[in-house]
Amino acid sequence: MNKLIVKKFGGTSVANAERIEVVAELIVKSVEEGNQVAVVLSAMGESTDELINLSKDINPNPNLREYDALVSTGEQISVALLAMALQKRNIKGKSYTAYQLGIRTNSMHSRARILDVKVDKIKEEISKGIVPVITGFQGMNDEGDITTLGRGGSDTTGVALAVALEAKECQIYTDVDGVFTTDPRLYNKARLLKKITFEEMLELSSMGAKVLQLRAVEYASKYQMPIRVLSSFRAGEGTLIEEEEESMERPIVSGISSIDTEAKLTIRGVPDIPGVAAKILSPVSEAGIDVDVIVQNISADNTTDFTFTVNEEDAEAAEKILLDMSNSFGGGLVEVDRDIAKISIVGRGMRAHAGIASKMFQTLADQEINILMITTSEIKISVVIKRDCMKDAIVCLHDAFDLDKELD
Ligand code: ASP
Ligand code: MG
Secondary structure: OOOEEEEEEOHHHHOOHHHHHHHHHHHHHHHHOOOEEEEEEOOOOOHHHHHHHHHHHHOOOOOHHHHHHHHOHHHHHHHHHHHHHHHHOOOEEEEEOHHHHOEEEOOOOOOOOEEEEOOHHHHHHHHOOEEEEEEOOEEEOOOOOEEEOOOOOHHHHHHHHHHHHOOOEEEEEEOOOOOEOOOOOOOOOOOEOOEEEHHHHHHHHHOOOOOOOHHHHHHHHHHOOOEEEEEOOOOOOOEEEEOOOOOOOOOOOOEEEEEOOEEEEEEEEEEOOOOHHHHHHHHHHHOOOOEEEEEEOOOEOOEEEEEEEEEHHHHHHHHHHHHHHHHHHOOOOEEEEOOEEEEEEEOHHHHHOOOHHHHHHHHHHHOOOOOOEEEEEOOEEEEEEEHHHHHHHHHHHHHHOOOOOOOO
């Protein structure tokens, strides 16, 4: 029987020596229960933020090869400390950097993607009772340079390692009890979900649920590696994210996510001709800017408006691109609106139920919340609204869809 579990611990779980001892105890317990364990760690507490701030003190736009060399050091500290804490408990902990292990990535510094993970060596070690403790968040490219996987990237390391090791489960320990129907800080009736499908989690992650890095969920879904999100602070089963089974209950709406860190850009007076959307969006994506909700209006006078949302951080760069473009089109207006939030309801039961969208829109209308943009997928409906309405929107939707009540 497969007894191998990959356990990944986030920054708050290893924030100080005391927390590292707690994590060591959790690992001892799991080993005593007969499991084989491989560990992936984030950097301690806020140390990645501190390193990023340091680099910005030197240069607001640091060279990304050096940025990666710097920010990857945080994880090197936590893994060595945990290995020591394990050894103190007579567990053969052994730290590894991604470099030592051979976690190969592409060369997109600061947002690299994992290409493959060499596990022969640690597989052998695990079979000898060693608990490898591996740096999350980092890899190396073919030039042998250190790369990092983007903020929250240790989750992806955890999943990639679980896949390469053919583990039975990837457990992601954090400071919350699991995945909730909505952010409990925004609504106290939020309920912990016992199970959720990859598909739903992907929609929730991409729509702002901050528990897991989106790429980690994509990776897990691709290789069908079950992920369990759980707390390192309190005992509990957490939330299991897995492939949908026939027998699984299908709630119409499983969760509501919100994001208030996007900005909306509009370019007006765009000629309504084939290829224009590609012409607008290609330079934006070439600049590495992720575009989210996109709306193109019906044209009047052969010109149209084109609106999309991006991360607030990218708004300025996207605006510049649009201004250049607008000049080449004859000078249509470019507008940026940062006062927005996006709310999404997600649930695989939506496929089989009509009327969910209208219920959502009516619920918002009853609260006099104006909808600025709408997009839908098979299992998700998102709306963009004014930022100061975000909390009210979550509360009224959570109530309207009875998300505080468990399916029976
Ligand atoms: N330490 C990195 C970060 O803060 C990676 C991670 O925690 O997953 O983003
Ligand atoms: Mg994290």
